[in-house]
Amino acid sequence: MPDKAVLLLSGGLDSATCGAIAKNRGFALYAMSFRYGQRHAVEVDAARRAAGFLGAIEHRIVDIDLRSFGHSALTTDAPVPKGRDPSVASGIPATYVPARNTIFLSYAVGWAEVLDCRDIFIGVNAVDYSGYPDCRPEYIDAFERMANLATRAGVEGKKLTLHAPLIGMTKAEIIRAGSALGLDYGTTHSCYDPDGEGRACGACDSCVIRRRGFLEAGVPDPTKYAEGRQ
Amino acid sequence: MPDKAVLLLSGGLDSATCGAIAKNRGFALYAMSFRYGQRHAVEVDAARRAAGFLGAIEHRIVDIDLRSFGHSALTTDAPVPKGRDPSVASGIPATYVPARNTIFLSYAVGWAEVLDCRDIFIGVNAVDYSGYPDCRPEYIDAFERMANLATRAGVEGKKLTLHAPLIGMTKAEIIRAGSALGLDYGTTHSCYDPDGEGRACGACDSCVIRRRGFLEAGVPDPTKYAEGRQ
Numbered sequence: 365m366p367d368k369a370v371l372l373l374s375g376g377l378d379s380a381t382c383g384a385i386a387k388n389r390g391f392a393l394y395a396m397s398f399r400y401g402q403r404h405a406v407e408v409d410a411a412r413r414a415a416g417f418l419g420a421i422e423h424r425i426v427d428i429d430l431r432s433f434g435h436s437a438l439t440t441d442a443p444v445p446k447g448r449d450p451s452v453a454s455g456i457p458a459t460y461v462p463a464r465n466t467i468f469l470s471y472a473v474g475w476a477e478v479l480d481c482r483d484i485f486i487g488v489n490a491v492d493y494s495g496y497p498d499c500r501p502e503y504i505d506a507f508e509r510m511a512n513l514a515t516r517a518g519v520e521g522k523k524l525t526l527h528a529p530l531i532g533m534t535k536a537e538i539i540r541a542g543s544a545l546g547l548d549y550g551t552t553h554s555c556y557d558p559d560g561e562g563r564a565c566g567a568c569d570s571c572v573i574r575r576r577g578f579l580e581a582g583v584p585d586p587t588k589y590a591e592g593r594q
Numbered sequence: 595m596p597d598k599a600v601l602l603l604s605g606g607l608d609s610a611t612c613g614a615i616a617k618n619r620g621f622a623l624y625a626m627s628f629r630y631g632q633r634h635a636v637e638v639d640a641a642r643r644a645a646g647f648l649g650a651i652e653h654r655i656v657d658i659d660l661r662s663f664g665h666s667a668l669t670t671d672a673p674v675p676k677g678r679d680p681s682v683a684s685g686i687p688a689t690y691v692p693a694r695n696t697i698f699l700s701y702a703v704g705w706a707e708v709l710d711c712r713d714i715f716i717g718v719n720a721v722d723y724s725g726y727p728d729c730r731p732e733y734i735d736a737f738e739r740m741a742n743l744a745t746r747a748g749v750e751g752k753k754l755t756l757h758a759p760l761i762g763m764t765k766a767e768i769i770r771a772g773s774a775l776g777l778d779y780g781t782t783h784s785c786y787d788p789d790g791e792g793r794a795c796g797a798c799d800s801c802v803i804r805r806r807g808f809l810e811a812g813v814p815d816p817t818k819y820a821e822g823r824q
Contacts, residue, residue, distance in 0.1 A: 426659060427659065428658065429656065429657065462703070462704040462705075462707035462708055462745065462746070463700055463701070463703040463704030463707060463741075463744060463745065464704075465744070466700040466703060466704075466740070466741070466744045467697070467700040467701060467704060469700075470693055470696045470697040470699075470700040471693070471697060473692070473693040473696060474692040474693030474694075474696075474697060475692075477692035477693060478692055497743065497744060497745060497746060497748065497749045498743075498744045498745075500743065502743050503740070503743040503744055506736070506739050506740035506743050506744075507740050507744075509736050509739075509740070510696070510733070510736035510737050510739070510740045511693075511696070513727065513728075513730065513732050513733040513736050514693060514695065514696045514727060514728045514733055514736075514737075515692065515693065515727055515728075516692070516727060518727060519727045
């Protein structure tokens with residue numbers, strides 16, 4: 365029997381690639397996604413497609429109410445920044461959601477414990493990370509250490525490992541790795557502000573980073589853009 | 595203006611005492627409670643009373659679906675252990691909820707960040723802790739370290755402090771401290787298995803520890819027990 369792994373799956377390019385890497389390492393995947401007051405359900409639909417593509421044993425979609433905290437362009441009606449170059453934009457962007465990865469990972473730890481599973485995969489990335497503090501290697505290390513002190517498994521000496529295989533990769537490297545593993549990026553979604561048909565805006569930070577990644581990777585970009593963009 | 599603090603408030607004896615200590619230290623309290631598929635809503639009612647008694651500026655009750663994880667006597671229909679002496683029971687009890695404090699604290703970190711608040715209080719206790727791994731000092735320290743790496747405030751050098759003032763106290767010391775601060779323990783609730791009118795069973799680990807605490811503290815026990823118990 366293959367070892368189980370909990371995979372945090374957003375429906376975006378990074379988490380789908382992370383899942384393809386985990387699958388390639390031989391893990392049986394238990395995918396977990398969150399509905400957290402996003403403006404659009406496109407992400408959850410993309411997560412469902414990715415879970416199917418990755419052959420996940422189970423896919424849990426957890427409802428959490430991050431909107432009650434307000435404070436982020438992704439969970440309020442504040443405008444999403446557009447048309448800028450994210451690689452030179454400084455500071456933490458308006459799309460930052462307070463404690464988001466910490467909350468997601470906490471649920472993953474709970475599910476891993478119930479599944480008697482010792483591996484969690486998260487597709488965070490510190491290179492093209494748009495300035496989010498909870499995407500850095502030192503954060504991942506600190507979370508893993510805390511989780512091993514928090515759980516029954518940890519107390520019993522069964523170490524929990526938090527895998528972040530993309531953390532040192534550029535977007536182009538991520539896209540090349542996923543393509544080599546046969547991942548269809550047409551099923552993934554990255555845009556912060558898609559149109560009514562789920563097509564990408566092409567101008568938000570996430571779109572800009574994604575487009576540049578395909579270009580640099582030399583891989584055709586399968587993304588559907590709104591109104592003839594690209 | 596007093597400094598703000600987020601207080602995790604369960605409605606039990608410990609978290610109410612923790613709140614009284616935080617209030618006594620001059621903090622303006624923002625109380626946070628969780629509905630997480632408990633068998634009874636008695637806890638949330640007790641949390642509301644405690645928040646009122648403590649003069650909390652705001653009290654948020656967050657719905658989270660820990661029941662979807664199963665695996666604990668507090669969130670499934672498995673029987674709550676009764677009539678044993680918790681101080682000699684070994685191992686982690688059946689009432690352990692996977693990653694519970696980690697999930698609760700993660701929400702507290704998110705709310706603290708939105709409130710621009712740098713202090714979180716949690717009433718965990720390592721002495722009469724019933725064997726929960728996420729009530730130990732090394733867990734609290736590791737969570738605080740992780741939270742400071744996770745957040746915008748941490749990146750900007752505003753340190754978040756996770757206070758666990760009860761962690762080294764016996765139940766009797768906790769009860770004496772709360773009584774000295776004027777806390778009415780009749781408003782708190784500890785029982786894992788109350789009757790239909792919210793009266794304590796007197797026999798679960800939580801009841802046994804609580805009763806012994808009042809006895810040792812020399813403080814009259816205001817708890818209402820079912821069917822003429824006590």
